[in-house]
Amino acid sequence: MNDGAAPPAAAAGRLEGLSEQEAARRLARHGPNTLEKPRSRNVADIMRDILREPMFLLLLAAAVLYLTVGDWGEGIFVLCGAAVTIGLVVFQEARTERVVSALRQLAEPFARVIREGRERRIPAHELVPGDLMLAGEGERLPADGVLVAGDALTVDESVLTGESVPVSKRPAGDGGPAEHAEAQPGGEATSFVYAGTMNVRGQGVVEVTRTGVSTNLGRIGLSLASIEDEPTLLQKSMQPLVARLGATALAFCGIVALTYGVLRGDWIEGGLAGITLAIALLPEEFPMVLAIFLALGSFRLARQKVLVRRSAAIETLGAVTMLCVDKTGTLTENRMRVAATWRTGILYDPSAAGALDVLVPAALASAPRPVDPMDKAVREAVGSSPLPVSATQPLRSYPLRPDRLAFIQAWAMPDGEVLHAAKGAPEAIFDLCGMPAGERAPAEGAVAELAERGLRVLGVASSRRAGVGADGRLPLFGFDGLVAFEDPVRSDAAAALSQARHAGIDVAMITGDYPATAVEIARQAGIDTGAGAMTGAEIARLAPGALEQRVRRTRVFARVAPEQKLALVEAFKANGEVVAMTGDGINDAPALEAAHIGIAMGRRGTDVAREAADIVLLDDRLASIIGGIRLGRRIFANLRKALVYVTAIHIPVAGLALLPVVTGLPPVLFPLHVVLLELIIDPVCSLVFEGEPGERHAMDKPPRRSGEALFGMRHMAFGVLQGLVVLACVFGAYLWAWAQGLPEDSARALAFVMLIAGNLSLAFAEAAEVGTPFLDRRHWVFFAIATLSFLVMAAIFGIPALASVFRVSLPPWPVLAAGLLLSAAAGGWVGFARWLGEAAAARRARQA
Template identity: 55%
Template sequence: MRNFNLHGLTSEEAERRLAEFGPNEQPRAPPPGIFAIALRTLKEPMFFLLASAALLYLFVGDLGEGLFMVAGAGASITLVVLQELRTERALQALNRLAEPTATCLRDGVERRIPARDLVPGDVILVGEGERAPADALLIGGDALVVDESLLTGESAPVTKTLASEDRSAEFPDPGGEHTPFLFAGTMIARGSGLAEVVRTGARTAMGRLGASLAAIEAEPSPLQQRTGRLVATLGAFALIFCVLVFLAYWRVQGDWFEGAIAGITLAIDLLPEEFPMVLAIFLALGAFRLARRNVLVRRTSVTETLGSTSILCVDKTGTLTQNRMRVAFAISESDQAIDAPLADAGRRMLVRVALRASSANPVDPMDRAVHAFAAEAGVASEAVPLCSFPIRPDLLAFIQCWRDESGESYAAKGAPEAIFKLARVSDEERARLQTKIDDLAHRGLRVLGVATTAPLPQAPPPEAASFNFIGLLAFEDPLREDVPAAVAAARRAGVAVAMITGDYPATALAIARQAGINCEAGVLTGAEIAATPNELRPEKIRNMRVFARVTPTSKLALVEAFKADGHIVAMTGDGVNDGPALAAAHIGIAMGQRGSDVAREAAHIVLLDDSFASIVAGVALGRRIFANLRRALTYVTAIHIPIAGVALAPILLGLPPLLLPAHVVLMELIIDPTCALVFESQPNEPDAMLKPPHRRDEPLFGSRELWLGFVQGFVVFLTVMSVYIIDDGFGAPEPQARGLAFATLVVSNLVLALSDALPRGASLFSRDNLPFWGVAFAASAMLTASLYAPVISELLRFEPPPWPKLVLALTLAVIAGSWYGVWRRLLYPAPRAPREDAALTVDLR
């Protein structure tokens, strides 16, 4: 005989069992460690080329230069590993935020805890739209309908019944009707109840699959795949060029060693290996920054789309409003005035029936408001109802059946028109009540009707029962304080805001006006959407921004219509039936606090605080990530042009080589942290949220960015080559000319990075530029040591140039690196961003 514990475990016992059984999580591949990342990095073509150059120096050339190459390659690998670890930490932090939660009873109190902390013996609450967090026995509540297709492959859901106390806890294989066994990962399709956890973690049925699932690696995003192909193509081209330069140099100069070094140097210069690193870091850290603003990205590729959002379709309750319902007015059937006090028997009857038409364990805010209102009125809650009939699209009312001494009766609560239909209210009475409903709705209140039936020995089906109308309840849900500013910011950014709600049309319009949503076109109902042919819907909804009495089916129709009208659609949702609309939207946004597991799994983004302001801030950050990523890739292209050019041009002109592999290593030590730190940390342009969204088909790195990078890089190349040729032509020693040209290249690179990264109107010495000044200080120290430290300058074949020449060369370097940034700021001065927008984005850094 098994005695079920309906009060849950104590905290102390739960901690003991957690230590004994371990966390309730599926086996997963461990994150890559330092050595794994280093090994992966060493497989990159650039490090293969660096190793080849180092071996040539060690065994054929100068031992000192070979050791310097080895040290430089080691430093470069260390930088890459540190950046990868930083990215990995950000991804792990996101995974922790995305971990599922469960509602359990601990110390007799209902608590929401991470599902990984569940232990055998815990009592959990499960309900419609949730996944079972562990293998468990159903011990209380309704009969559940469960989708076990994840484990069995059977599409038909199965029914679960309550466990008898003498039933064995030995779990059979998944599947089978009328059993009490819930399996981790299966979806509750209908019903709610209590379950006792029996197996957790790897011991669950899902855990047996987990070991094989952990070995599956996530695929890179389409953008990462395209970038990988681009780098692979350029890598093959660089290797071919390396061989050609080696053969040409050997044939013309007769020096195979210098030819090999020249070829390897050019191949390294031509290989933009920073592209994949920049993408990985920006997407991971961008998702982490979004999570800090309570926007959890489940698919990093959506970061590219977020900045191009052109319409935000949002729920009213909990997103625009505080989701803190309270009963503002209770109006019985006989009341003439809305504001009459709650005193007579009719009103107490209204409260009692409304309480019976609410869940006994309320989760819905309106059910909680009814319970609180009943407690204030001195009406006690009763026992458990016989059965419940959930809201249906064709009947927007929640009905429960109760048994007492007089017999069985129904209590119903729902949309006034649904209650009028159930109670068969006359047209005259309906018109009288409609006046009150309109008055309440224009105040921004949500109105529900209440009805009941007379007791009968056995109640007929609800559709056949004779309901009596009892009265109306009006609920108020205050607007979130930050919503008007966020809506205004979205509209300034060219992002339309559409409010979608199940409320009465007048209520929807009142709330929309308070929020600042465009109400000029009026309101469109779900019934009108459904009645409009598919091909006419885009035109029908083109100027509409308020939608009322909307069902989940209508939500999907709205998404498709807005998409057909050319919009990039972001849609919010929280219910089980919202899954199709969330999946169909370009950006599906699930509610993290009140959303179902179905909605969260279908969505691209989970909103951790259910706040509309967080969505708008996410759009701003999406634009920032897109712009910074584009500028970083342009910079990578630009800086490789002069490096490759000054490696090749002296060979073609018959001059002594300017760049050697050791010089390229030093340049890479500057370029890598510049890409990963300087560009990623930059804030938005001041007018980023004053511009319309970019088109979704607009490439991240298109021909415009390619040509811009080429022109910027070519100007730097001409400057560096001019310094080298002029200094060499005026009789300066070759090492001095090389050192002067290298200093010009380093400084122009730093100035180019700052010029490209810095938003218009931003201060050079702001907090966001601390990474740049750190890189600049390290690069300046390295350059000074390269020119003036005898041991290092000898290894690099440099000689310190005279100060007048150095000052002139560095002045030219500043001009070559900054001309585009100066021109852009003069031609397009930065506007002043509204203070409301600054408030939205200040936390995104």
């Protein structure tokens, strides 16, 4: 966006800059050099949603009815229970969106500009198209622009491109901005620079061409803002189920209240009976179970150096079928390392003695306090080897120029001579040495061979003479050799990806680097390279349908722009894959946001990538992803068990609320009984089930189908069956107690105690993994809850005021003991049946 801005200056002589009046006019036209803030829900919105919860409204209605008829104890208990229950159900829904704010923080808060011929320091948000901005070494650029004067710059654009090697920038020629109209980040020897990138070497004057949301950085921000959060697989499964059961509960509430009022003429009791049934049927534990499972899952992952930003995404990890990994900083260490040196036809390992003949002059052509990754790599390779110079600082440095893409430094020697050392593009070094074609051919062949291995290659040359030279002219250099650099593959990457494939998860690499480098890194990491590398240019030419077909075979994608990374993720999703995407740069952010699971690197990753991701790897280890997938599968299996249990335990509660109304017997349960049951059910189904270990062979199986329901009709039917067994047991005992002439409060107490015992027995039988001992230390949560439950029951029976509020009295001890044994069997039969099934399966396996 260069509207209203003068064309880029063609020469260094035109450095007057804008006037203050013109700058103010353009600021008003184009707006500040900032990015728009994303929309977010505020606290009032969240509280409004909470107050609409059916469970909250039902409990409030029950409390009002109790208080209306003067039952203050019951009313206060229900209100307190409502506060506790709703407090447990509500979990962190406010996911603060700071993605675009993080993008804004990447820009320098201040910028140096030339206005009216004078240098000024202004806030970066006041930059406008047409400003002449000074770019210094080590500074982050706050706007897009064209380099119009100064040295050839070396700019680190890895946050936009994913490439670990800085690129050179040359001042623009007389062609104006048209010659750069199609320039993209990552281009070598272009004139265009971009907001958010780092100038690692050189000084220059940049004419600003785009600011704010018009920059490359800003367009990524707009892309992120336009991507709406997609519900996780778990949320998609849960929402229709909760809606159906909730509608059923409210319908039964109305039917029971109407029936009770018409048949018995007691509308207050009818309202309480209807509310009791609705509370018994309403699946408010479902979001509660989900909240605690995911909160504790987040805690477990945090101990493994994995930070979960969106807890609902943990479960989705267990269903991942396609893991898309970035190269730089994910598969590789995001640093340069000397891989080899070449001299006179011999390839040397960097640790070999012969390598020093090339590394020493390369080190002398590197900055003493290096910022550039290649300079750092050379200095590290030389290590403690002495350098043949008499000072720690060079006499003179010759920066990169458009016509000489080599960096040269002059050093004083102990014998009084001066050593000139040069390092740069091989072609530039060949020219400095005046090498004839015959001498160039072997070196050029070595360059091509090393490049095919995915290595970056620099030429090295040196020269000795009596002095620096008053005229500044350089001597003729002698060719020393080549230095090849690599961004090394992480030591644990291959093992982690092998585990992923063993678990049935396919792996693809998506990078902005060159195809040859991408294929070599993929090969080292164990990614399928059979189909070669598909480039971003190829992706751009394909229609969406054709891209979906290509990604079925290809697993390496190179020279990929941010919008193409996003297209690849969408293509994988269109093929039915559950996609996890890893990345660490700004260029990865849209794809991280669009993937089912976005996984950012915490140490080397940018703020933008971390804020866009669902999960952040604090130790940057791919092995942590595998641990997350294992945990996701465990959560899914245990969560399914918990939902079966919730369904099962609601059947006897609802039945005991409904059957007395139908049979004309006194009510067994009132709202306060159900509230107390809910306070037992919630921690049981959350903490007990979540604490169970995962299946032993979970990672030997392929991922579950993406369309597989968390809780389908088969699971619901099994839960209903378990619940009917408990209901038959408890209501049968209640009928027997009436037939034996027990008082109403004693019969109610017997049914209530049996219901709690059946609840706990069913929880243990459903949750415990077959083969774990009954007194396994991992069952301590269950035993703690069971002990607390019976202590509460003892307090209710032992304190007359509580017994009066709950309308219970202690039944005879033999009757109570028989009831407890019967209810334990009614709840525990499913565990015995599962044990028989496992034993039969093991026997069949031995026979086979």
